[in-house]
Amino acid sequence: MRKLVLAASIAAMTAGAAAAETVRMGTEGAYPPYNFINDAGEVDGFEREVGDAICAIANLDCVWVTNDWDSIIPNLVSGNYDTIIAGMSITDERDEVIDFTQEYFPPDPSAYMALAGASDDVVNGVVAAQTATIQAGYVASSGATVVEFSTPDETVAAVRSGEADAVLADFAFLADIVNESNGELIFVGDDVAIGGGIGVGVRESDAELKAALNAAIDQMKADGSLNALIAKWFDGREASY
């Protein structure tokens, strides 16, 4: 009986595939160049383009929604949207709650940023990180004092105001900020490799969607379009796909 229902629902799925299925893409919208809300008020960035390309290949009708980073996983599992595409590294802890597709962005080292003139010791001082990120977990276990903020922008503001000695975040996010700070902000200490690559988060019960997304990412890796998008958004970075 169960098999019959399954077969019936698969038949229903494939029948519905002609009329594109609506998939709600959840993102944070505050982490350039991965994802941000542009001046027109729309979701923009590397992940917007990757997501739109995936949806075109998989013939999905995608709608973009933003959600606070803090509650981005709970709102996925309760069904407010169907994917998380928000620069989320694949980790074992997250994998227990949700599923990830294969990575669409390779593991990227995290970097420390501080005010110009800071010594490398600041990485053991008061370090800012965004709540519920791999960086926050790393700082807490590194022996430094962690101060958490709910948005990435606030972690940077904390360093500028002197509330924190340094901030730990993805290198690509900080690179723009350091480059445009007129020398006020610098990278300090050694980069740290934490977390895996970045994948699309889906509900554990959503196996079909996961398979469709994986197939689309496979295709983007094979035809080089993913590498092109990475080079476009991350200053000509060479990717290995």
Next chain:
Amino acid sequence: MEMCADPSSLEGINWWMCYLTTGKHQAFYASFGTVLLLLALTAPVVMVLGFSGAMARKSSIPPLRWLGMIYTNVVRGVPDIIFFLFVPIAMDQGIEYFRHRVKCPDVLEPIRQGNDFVVCTAAKMPLGSSPQWMHEAYGFSLALVAFALVFGAFAANTLYGGMNAVPRGQLETGEAFGMTQRQVFWRIQVPQMWVYALPGLTNLWMILIKATPLLFLLGVEDIVYWARELGGSKTSRFAYPHPDWRLYYFAFLLVFYLFMTWASEKVFARLTRKLSHGQATLGGEALKVTA
């Protein structure tokens, strides 16, 4: 606007004109409307819930009285933030659960699968294929109910206090004229209680105005969310790069909230004066002397 096509070439007043009219800023301005709409819709619902709660507490039927007691005491005792996180999720999942039972009776998979809450596509509320504004309107309605439930409990207690503050002699006079309990309640107690309840209700209104940023917890993008988002420092990835301007955006919100407070004070002062006429209170006596 035509001239805003290339923001990097703009300077001075033109830059500001274009910057302040971006799509993102328009969303910010529109969110003031969202907040005002929430206040305008919540206040009457709060009054109805509060009045019903107060009447239930005064009821001579024990179960109704217990219900009123439980509502006012439980809701007032639970921290707002927990309530705002719990009520919308519980309501949303409750609605979807019933829709799933009705619309997809032949789906045998359980709704709770590990961490996931899975209902069939037809039971989604709103449907996954609905336009984004329907999702936002739905989120807004859930927020409205949560706000009304919380503030209704406080209003119930305030109105209950107001009812009990009406001097016993006033009610006895009504009884002496042969009025029924019902008539005494509606014709004497209710018209006179407002002046006693008003200070408490004024407090509630002020707290409600200030509580609207909690909307963002419920997924509604309110003025504080947009002020933080617009004020945050912007690199040249954005068309209008600027340093951290949150201070100015928050200062603007400060002015807005103070203006709301000031305008509310004016309205409540007039209302108090009006309600005090002919009342056997200090305020009412004072009016008699000056008149």
